[in-house]
Amino acid sequence: MSGPVLEARGLHKRFGGVHAVNDVSLAVHAGEMLALIGPNGAGKSTCFNLLNGQLGADAGEVRLEGRPLAGLKPRAIWRLGVGRTFQITATFASMTVRENVQVALISHHRRVWSFWRPARRHFGNEADALLAQVGMADQAERPCGVLAYGDLKRVELAMALANDPKLLLMDEPTAGMAPSERIALMELTRSLVRERRLACLFTEHDMDVVFGHADRIIVMNRGSLIAEGDAAAVRANPAVREVYLGSGGH
Amino acid sequence: MLSIRHLDAFYGRAHILRDVTLEVARGEVLVLLGRNGAGKSTTMKAIMGLVRPAPGASVRFDGTEIAGRAPHEIARMGLGYVPEDRRIFTDLTVMENLEVGRQPARDGLEPWTPERLFAIFPNLARMRDRPGGRMSGGEQQMLTIARTLMGNPRLVLLDEPSEGLAPVIVQQMAEAIAAVKAAGLTIVLSEQNLHFARRVADRAAIIEKGIVRWTGTLAALDAEPDIKAQYLSV
Amino acid sequence: MDFILIQFLTGLSNASALFLIASGLTVIFGVTRIVNFAHGSFYMLGAYLTWTITRALWDWGGREPLLFVLAILFAALAVGALGALIEIVLLRRIYRAPELFQLLATFGVVLIIQDIALAVWGPEDLPLPRPPWLRRFVEIAGSRFPQYDLILILVGPAVLAALWFLFQRTRFGILVRAATQDREMVAALGVDQRILFTGVFFLGSALAGLGGAIVLPSQSAFLQMDLAIIAEAFVVVVVGGLGSVPGAFLASLLIAEVQAFGIVLVPKATLVLVFLVMAGVLIVRPYGLLGRPQAHARAATGTVEPVIRPAPAILGWAGAVALALAAAAPFFAGPYAVTVLVELAVFVLFAASLHLMMGPGGIVSFGHAAYFGLGAYGAALGLRFLAVPMEAGLVLAPLLAGLFGLVFGWFAVRLSGVYLAMLTLAFAQIVWAAAFQWVEFTGGDNGILGVWPSDWARGKAAYLWLAIVLCIGATLLLRRMIHAPFGYALRAARDSELRAEAIGLDAVRIRLGAFVIAALGAGLAGGVYAYGKGSVFPTYISIPKSIDALLMVLLGGVQTVSGPIVGALAYHTLFLTVLQAFAWWRLVLGLAIVLLVLAFPQGIAGFVRQRYERARGIEGA
Incomplete structure (x- = not known):
């Protein structure tokens, strides 16, 4: 097996007096779904934002296929092959589903600064192919502003795939979705990860989603990693039971 | 005390609440159970007038019709609202946050003062002049309840008070809710955590997709595993 | 001492x-x-x-x-x-x-x-x-x-x-x-x-x-006290930090001192000095001395901008017919009508250029007249000091405006909402003050006269055709841009900056691009206007002129591509009518604006489009 797609070593981040991320190291491999879990305030979001370039680390480094990401803006990280979905979906509400994906493709092919040929006639087939992959082909003409929440997540996924990424970062992918939608979205993600040999790192609150779909799970508490392993190992880990699962009634 | 009939509510074109009908008796603690997005928060917002109930709805509070009234009028009648996302005034100190909530005392209930609230929420007493923005999530959650109590409400709507809190804070929260109930207030709270609901509530109503599916005591709910599995997936 | x-x-x-x-x-x-x-x-x-x-x-x-x-x-x-x-x-x-x-x-x-x-x-x-x-x-x-x-x-x-x-x-x-x-x-x-x-x-x-x-x-x-002070007050509020009273105090001290010393040290350039101070503060502290990034104020209802669709064919035909009628006007209409048509062509471009920023870009400029005026002055100053002919003047006009658009836009596009509106207005006031104060160079209040077209374009009809070709041509180019990848990227940056950055789009640069293009368009409009009138005055850069542009766009509807065209025609016609019919035209215009805002919060074209889409059952947003 080759080296990890994403590798973080010794990440630290402080906010004022709070050590939000304390010496976190992790690696994600191609074809793998890695879940990052932990109670609220454990530092998951901060850790996630250190990986995607939204925040700069105080110490430590993040590498994508061996290449350091320090100091790169989110848009530069995207160009290196990192696709993202957000906890609260972010799509272009004034455009149709297909146009959303077309914009991502236009950016990928560096055609933003072109002023003549209508955008609708750029990469229409590629966009339709991506929409077919996420099961949104039949809704391509609908404005994103009127879509159901679960469908917006699918559009986000299609946009994330537009630059043929090596790594998918998904922040609480199923937040705000109905249970049946959750399963469908995670099944879809899983099949894309397998097919395209993507590495996928996601945070999640819904334990059914985590235990049902992650190949490997890492658990954070108070800024540090406290456990790592597959679903059974994490479930059985007493430290995890103490800080997380015990309190939620799951 | 609170009687809701045929309550429908919309966000834009999305139909969030469908014909919600609920009764809350004086002095009881009713918990609205349901998954994320089931309509619990919207029910509370619609009672408070923050989301406009659709025509035909009736919300009676102590016999007075309040559907369609402005939020501040509803609040002044004695309905207190504690939002899910806390909405602390981050620039204001603890004492100033309490001042914003202050409303005149009401007949038959001992008026709330900061000192009386600090007895229930001792953490807050140690940070009277701290800005709300520099408090932890649990402290903010306590402040938002204390702030609402300063309005001397007769009924409090508590939207997911235990959400995102550490276990030790959840414990304190349960005790605080018991203290508020003991002070003679009626409470409607929403929860996803059945464990927590069982500790504080007398009666439950299960909401799913904006519809009230089941109401009864918590003991009765425990006797119906099918209902729990179907709507709460515990 | x-x-x-x-x-x-x-x-x-x-x-x-x-x-x-x-x-x-x-x-x-x-x-x-x-x-x-x-x-x-x-x-x-x-x-x-x-x-x-x-x-x-x-x-x-x-x-x-x-x-x-x-x-x-x-x-x-x-x-x-x-x-x-x-x-x-x-x-x-x-x-x-x-x-x-x-x-x-x-x-x-x-x-x-x-x-x-x-x-x-x-x-x-x-x-x-x-x-x-x-x-x-x-x-x-x-x-x-x-x-x-x-x-x-x-x-x-x-x-x-x-x-x-x-x-x-x-x-x-x-x-x-x-x-x-x-x-x-x-x-x-x-x-x-x-x-x-x-x-x-x-x-x-x-x-x-x-x-x-x-x-x-x-x-x-x-x-004139009202508009004179409001721009200064905006500068103070922006420098101090929006919403901060102590910030306003510090900023008023700073600005007043800069003015007090500036008036003695550089009497011609007081306002430029104020601009430099403001720019300096905003570079170091983008939200002012004591300001904080504007919290995303809780929107009561999430407003979603509508999807842009290609115009129905009938609209294109109607436009073509109207254009043909306008071009033929010299054969059947009087000289006054032809002059008005030149103005209409100019204002259509002026409004369309602002619309590119406001609609797809979401950048609401309250000082768009700056670029219109810079275009007009570019042509006039070129004639006065370099003796360039009209053909070169009409190239100089957009270039000067575009250059300033680049400088001002560099600051402006980093901000949003009210900050941006206030800043653009302050920039426009500075350009206005330069035109007004620097008498040796710009002629001050008397303006620059004798800005006439080249011989071949001097006839009423010839100039109308020139104005139509340049202004309507540029307007159609702007429309084309909105439907091109650049326009989509601009809307993407407006709809969700987070998502735009996450798909590799540089939102700030794209907005700056739109700002410069809009300045170029307004500059061209200003140049054509200058040669049409034969003179330029500081009023071309005044706040009311910027508001004119805003009204045209809003009257037409911000989120429709045809809006600025409809709006410019409607507004200018209304304006001329009111001006002629009422002695108290400001009062009438003011009341009209207030009533329009109360009656049509989406603008005329937006209102019509909503009706049209509803009638046809098209899914909006």
Whole structure:
């Protein structure tokens, strides 16, 4: 097996007096779904934002296929092959589903600064192919502003795939979705990860989603990693039971 | 005390609440159970007038019709609202946050003062002049309840008070809710955590997709595993 | 040394009035989220009312200082009451409208008050008679310094202290601070927002009135006070940080001192100096001295911009027919009509260029006239100093405007919403002041005359055709851009900057691109206008001109591609009609704006499109 797609070593981040991320190291491999879990305030979001370039680390480094990401803006990280979905979906509400994906493709092919040929006639087939992959082909003409929440997540996924990424970062992918939608979205993600040999790192609150779909799970508490392993190992880990699962009634 | 009939509510074109009908008796603690997005928060917002109930709805509070009234009028009648996302005034100190909530005392209930609230929420007493923005999530959650109590409400709507809190804070929260109930207030709270609901509530109503599916005591709910599995997936 | 001390004191005394106005503006904005254009009008009314009340009191009881102080307080209270009235009658109905419409409504109030002031007090400047106690001087370091100005120095800190007490120590103040952060939550806690808002409007307006009142002895009351002060107040508020009263205090000191020394050191370039200071502050602190990034104010309802679809074919045909008719006009219409058609072509491009920024870009500029004026002046100055012919002048015009668009836009596109609106307006005022102050170069108020087209284009018909080719051609190019990848990237950056960056789009650069393109378009419009009129004046750059452009876009509907065209035609026609039909045209126009805002919050084209899509069952957003 080759080296990890994403590798973080010794990440630290402080906010004022709070050590939000304390010496976190992790690696994600191609074809793998890695879940990052932990109670609220454990530092998951901060850790996630250190990986995607939204925040700069105080110490430590993040590498994508061996290449350091320090100091790169989110848009530069995207160009290196990192696709993202957000906890609260972010799509272009004034455009149709297909146009959303077309914009991502236009950016990928560096055609933003072109002023003549209508955008609708750029990469229409590629966009339709991506929409077919996420099961949104039949809704391509609908404005994103009127879509159901679960469908917006699918559009986000299609946009994330537009630059043929090596790594998918998904922040609480199923937040705000109905249970049946959750399963469908995670099944879809899983099949894309397998097919395209993507590495996928996601945070999640819904334990059914985590235990049902992650190949490997890492658990954070108070800024540090406290456990790592597959679903059974994490479930059985007493430290995890103490800080997380015990309190939620799951 | 609170009687809701045929309550429908919309966000834009999305139909969030469908014909919600609920009764809350004086002095009881009713918990609205349901998954994320089931309509619990919207029910509370619609009672408070923050989301406009659709025509035909009736919300009676102590016999007075309040559907369609402005939020501040509803609040002044004695309905207190504690939002899910806390909405602390981050620039204001603890004492100033309490001042914003202050409303005149009401007949038959001992008026709330900061000192009386600090007895229930001792953490807050140690940070009277701290800005709300520099408090932890649990402290903010306590402040938002204390702030609402300063309005001397007769009924409090508590939207997911235990959400995102550490276990030790959840414990304190349960005790605080018991203290508020003991002070003679009626409470409607929403929860996803059945464990927590069982500790504080007398009666439950299960909401799913904006519809009230089941109401009864918590003991009765425990006797119906099918209902729990179907709507709460515990 | 003495000179420095005296100028310093002068600066301090000027800072007081500036602080009163800016603090009122900032407090009103903080709570109601309304940028009150009429704030300058309240300042003007403060001066006029003080003039009237003081004279009445002096006629009755002699020219006593105490009666003057009394008059000042009466005037401030009266202006406060008027502000409260306007809030109750007008603004209360539009708190949920887009902020732009609120701004426009308050600009309508500006126009109405201008004509009322003209009717009541007449066009002459009204100086206050100066009894001996107002003419007294104090000996400071060997120089004479007016005693009254010395007293003014104390007013600013005194008001700051009073406001501090009000906001920190009273229930009203605490509620105001809470409402600044989350209005809805304050309401849910039982506070009647209406009283709070009206109270804040009373306070802010009274402060503006007080500001106008205290400058009366040294300035006299005059009709242009309103717009002169509002731009300065915007600069102070932006430099100090939106919503911050202490910030407004610091910024008013800073700006007033810069002006006090600038007027002696670089008399021609005071405003440029102010600009440099503002730019410096914003580079170091983008949200002003004591400001914070604008919290994403909780939107009561998420507004979603509609999907842009290709225009129905019938619209294209209608446009073509209208264009053909316009081009044929010289054969059947009189010279006046042809002149109006040139103006219409110019304004269509002017509005379309602003629309590119406002609609797809979401960048609301309140100073678009700067680029129109720079285009006009580019052509005129090229002729005056380089003797370039019209053909070269029409290239120079957009280039000069585009260059300034690049510089100003570099600052502006990093900001958003109200900050951006205020900053663009301040930039435009600086360009206006340069055209107005720098008489040797620009001819000042007299403008530059004799800007005529080349021989081949001198005929009415030839110039109309030239204007149509250039202006309508450029407008069609802009439309094309909106449908091209660039336009989509621009809308993407507007819809969700987070997502745009996450798919590799550089939102700031894309917006800057739109800003420059819009400046180029406006510059071309300005150039064509200059040769059409044969002259250029500073009024081309004035605030009302910028507002004209905004009105055209809004009247047409921001989120429709055809909106600016429809809007420019409708607005200019309306404007000419009103101008000819009514002596009190500002009053009529102001009322029309207010009524339009109340009736069509989506603009005319937006309204029609909504009807059209609803009738056809097209899914909007």
